[in-house]
Amino acid sequence: xxxxxxxxxxxxxxxxxxxxxxxVDNVSLTVRRGETVGLVGESGCGKSTxxxxxxxxxxxxxxxxxxxGDDITAKSLAELRPVxxxxxxxxxxxxxxxxPRRRVGDLVAEPLRVHAKLTSAGIRERVAELFDxxxxxxxxxxxxxxxxxxxxxxxxxxxxxxxxxxxxVVLDEPVSxxxxxxxxxxxxxxxxxxxxxxxxxxxxxxxxxxxxQVSTRIAVMYLGSIVEEGPSxxxxxxxxxxxxxxxxxxxxxxETTPSGRRKRIILSGDVPSPLKPPAGCRFxxxxxxxxxxxxxxxxxxxxxxxxxxxACHFPxxx
Ligand code: SF4
Ligand code: MG
Numbered sequence: 001x002x003x004x005x006x007x008x009x010x011x012x013x014x015x016x017x018x019x020x021x022x023x024v025d026n027v028s029l030t031v032r033r034g035e036t037v038g039l040v041g042e043s044g045c046g047k048s049t050x051x052x053x054x055x056x057x058x059x060x061x062x063x064x065x066x067x068x069g070d071d072i073t074a075k076s077l078a079e080l081r082p083v084x085x086x087x088x089x090x091x092x093x094x095x096x097x098x099x100p101r102r103r104v105g106d107l108v109a110e111p112l113r114v115h116a117k118l119t120s121a122g123i124r125e126r127v128a129e130l131f132d133x134x135x136x137x138x139x140x141x142x143x144x145x146x147x148x149x150x151x152x153x154x155x156x157x158x159x160x161x162x163x164x165x166x167x168x169v170v171l172d173e174p175v176s177x178x179x180x181x182x183x184x185x186x187x188x189x190x191x192x193x194x195x196x197x198x199x200x201x202x203x204x205x206x207x208x209x210x211x212x213q214v215s216t217r218i219a220v221m222y223l224g225s226i227v228e229e230g231p232s233x234x235x236x237x238x239x240x241x242x243x244x245x246x247x248x249x250x251x252x253x254x255e256t257t258p259s260g261r262r263k264r265i266i267l268s269g270d271v272p273s274p275l276k277p278p279a280g281c282r283f284x285x286x287x288x289x290x291x292x293x294x295x296x297x298x299x300x301x302x303x304x305x306x307x308x309x310x311a312c313h314f315p316x317x318x
Contacts, residue, residue: 006115013222015043016165019203023051025252028278029218031106031168031200031202031274032199032200033167033198033200034194034198034199035200035201035216035217036194036200036201036202036203036214036215036216036217037201037203037213037215037216037217037218037219038203038204038205038211038212038215038217038218038219038232039051039202039203039204039205039218039219039221040204040205040206040208040211040218040219040221040247041184041206041220041221041222041247042206042222042247042271043206045222045271046221046223046224046225047204047221048173048204049224049258050221051089051170051172051202051204053087053171054202055084055087055089055170056072056075056083056084056104057089057090057311058082058167067083067086067087067168068084068086068167072288074273080294081115084115085111085115085164085165085166085167086164086166086167087166087167087168087169087170088160088161088162088164088166088168088169089161089169089171089172090154090157090158090161090169090170090171090172090174091157091172091173091174091177092173092174092177093174093177094145094153094154094156094157094177095145095146095150095153097157098153098156098157098199099145100144100145100146101144102145103141103142103144104128104140104143104145104148104156105131105134105140105141105142105145106143107126107156107160108130108131108141108156108160108163109123109124109126109127109143111159111160111163111164112126112127112164113161114255115164116163116164127141128141130159130162131159133157133159133162133193133196133272134155134156134158134159134162134189134193135189135209136152136155136156136159140152142261149182150178150179150182151179151185152179152181152185154175154178154186155186155189156173156191157174158186158189158190162193162197162199165197166199167198167199167200168200168201168202169200169202170201170202170203170204171190171201171203171204172204173201173204173205173206174185174186174190174205175187175205175207175208175210176205176207183210183249187210187213187273190214196231199253199286201214203215208236208247208248208250208251209251211232212232212233212236212251215232216231216232217229217230217231217232218232218235218236220231220235220239220243220244220247222242222243222271222282222283223272223277223282223283223290224277225282225301225312226301226309226311227241227243227244227283227311227312228240228241228243228244228308228309228310228311228312229301229303229308229309230306230307230308230318231307234306234308235248235308236248238316238317238318239316240304240308240310240312240314240315240316240317240318241281241283241310241311241312241315242283242288242289242312242316243285243286243287244268245265245316246265246267246288249263249264249265250264250265265288267286267288268286268296269285269286272285279295279296279298280293280294280295280296280298281294281295281297281298281299281311281312281313282298283312289314291314293313294313294314297313299311299312299313304318305318306318
């Protein structure tokens with residue numbers, strides 16, 4: 001939790017209807033309406049913290065958080081209510097985020113009771129509609145979370161998140177706790193809902209193959225900062241930052257590349273503590289191509305002609 005205080009984050013819509021997210025150190029990330037931005041990096045890199053700051057589950061002590069032009073950095077819970085319904089989050093472990101003593105119908109109805117001006121009949125109707133949207137059966141409403149499989153519980157979590165017709169849904173490792181076969185079903189469901197409901201997603205995951213599948217754009221995080229950002233396919237096929245190269249090289253290649261097999265880059269050393277980051281480039285102690293300059297001078301996230309953003313003094317061609 002203390003970590004969140006080290007972040008300054010801003011999101012805003014520019015006049016073209018883009019959302020811009022600023023993390024610490026002038027790092028920025030653009031999310032267009034209707035797209036999915038994949039946020040990747042090793043565990044502990046700050047992905048979840050960033051996510052929680054974005055939906056104001058964590059307080060932001062430094063910096064600014066703008067949503068659709070509205071400064072929500074310091075809004076009280078009451079002031080946040082109208083924003084909250086447009087900004088939702090789905091968590092990794094649905095069993096931890098669902099109250100085990102409440103029926104799933106009630107769990108899905110809860111945001112509607114709090115935020116929507118509906119009669120109880122209206123709420124019942126909307127819950128039925130949401131169950132249908134996420135692929136749960138009508139007679140599931142009376143069950144408890146423990147009577148459900150992990151995948152079904154995540155469907156409940158998703159139904160809660162979309163209950164109020166949000167614009168942006170932050171998905172924090174939504175399929176990481178599920179079996180592989182179930183993962184695909186939930187990923188398909190999310191894609192389906194995005195289409196139907198015109199949702200914008202921030203999809204956090206450490207499983208890069210899932211991220212590649214769902215994201216239009218990806219942002220790679222290392223020690224609390226974004227080190228590379230760009231269109232998903234471009235970053236996956238030609239990562240420019242040495243850290244992205246290492247991460248992506250560890251993903252099994254499905255299609256054959258012109259150069260044949262890709263060489264896996266193994267990083268030495270552990271991720272340093274974000275509380276005591278190395279001087280200069282934070283990646284330099286583990287970077288296979290670090291030079292003297294990297295030890296003293298911190299690279300900024302620079303936008304290249306191709307549109308790719310990279311925080312490295314010596315990026316691969318972009
Ligand atoms: Fe490696 Fe230097 Fe680039 Fe950092 S700035 S990623 S140490 S080459
Ligand atoms: Mg996490």
